[in-house]
Amino acid sequence: MNYRIVVTTAFGVESVTKNELRKLGVRDPKAIEGSISFDGTEEDVMRCNLFLRTAERVYITVGSFHAETFDDLFDGIKALPWQNYIPRDGKVIVTGKSKKSKLFALSSCQSIIKKAILVRLMPIYRLRTFDESGADFNVEFSINEDRVTVLLNTSGKGLHKRGYRTLVAPAQMKETLAAAIVSLSDMTPEKPFIDPFCGCGTFVIEAALSALNIAPGKNRDFDFLHWPFFKKETYERLLNEATEGEKQDQELHFCGYDLDPAVIKLALYHARQAGIENKIHFQVRDVRDLSSRFSEGTLCCDPPYGKRLGDLKEAQDLTAILGERYRALGKKWSAYVISAVPDFERHFGKKADKNRKFFNANELCRLYSYFPERQQ
Ligand SMILES: C[S@@+](CC[C@H](N)C(=O)[O-])C[C@H]1O[C@@H](n2cnc3c(N)ncnc32)[C@H](O)[C@@H]1O
Known part of the structure; x- marks a missing residue:
């Protein structure tokens, strides 16, 4: 079956995910704020869930229609071919949002949509009641200027939940955003990579998974894996493809340092x-002692901003120390620092070659990129 697939991303990450999609063989992905859509198959849905490092979730579009009243909503939903997606024992969960529309009472919309789906399915399955004892089907609706769009979430939990990060550190970065920043950096498997403020290790782990070509989704569950119309053999084949593509022999010089022994343990x-514990190295170390025996490499980090951890003055001082230690590493090192410290470049002591906006934990930040000096 062919689907209109929608992949969602965090603000600012769209172009990175679009590149990933192109590398996965997707043709003509169309990006709008926070999502990318394209035509694809069941295999594409599985491939995106398994291999995308920077996306939030993967959806199938069930349909779209105009609605101004609850009757319009009910009729529009009932007209969609739900039997193509939801089996007779499916558990239907409806969530959604509305913007600039006549229908805005979300809980009423949720109940009407669920009722319309069941009313559509019951005669088809010859059921009087729907026991919903089977797999989850998370239906997400959005109403924008009276246009209803209905999506089915194939991922289940967000794709940032890779399965490895089960313990929580203060101010940890979302895995998908860390992966996006790594992908914007000049990280290569051959060059050293350091996060001097590594917290629970997100940047270093995401960089290493990417360098070793380990599929981010290989150790987790997805909603589609429980759906009868998605073939298990196809997913098994993709998992084999993922394992065969891993570069387990690649040696890495990837390190994470942090002042706090508790987060290094995490x-x-x-x-x-x-x-990948044998591939990467974590150690308690103050950024004041940052050094490397290598003359080139990639530095990537999110130092404290002064809002969530510590105060602003301390964050500014740490930014200055980081800038000084970065320059001491040598001219062939690059740096990618995500920060919300006002006037970051002045504190860091150098104007960035590039900067772009991101939201980290709902906070507007900038990624400051410092490229290595070119060799003459
Ligand atoms: C925003 S958090 C980094 C979160 C990390 N990216 C993650 O995903 O877990 C900043 C980290 O800087 C560490 N830190 C603060 N002062 C430091 C210093 N002087 N040297 C090294 N690390 C420091 C804190 O312990 C904290 O873990």
């Missing part, structure tokens, strides 16, 4: 969970 645990 980072080590997460590296073990991700199955």
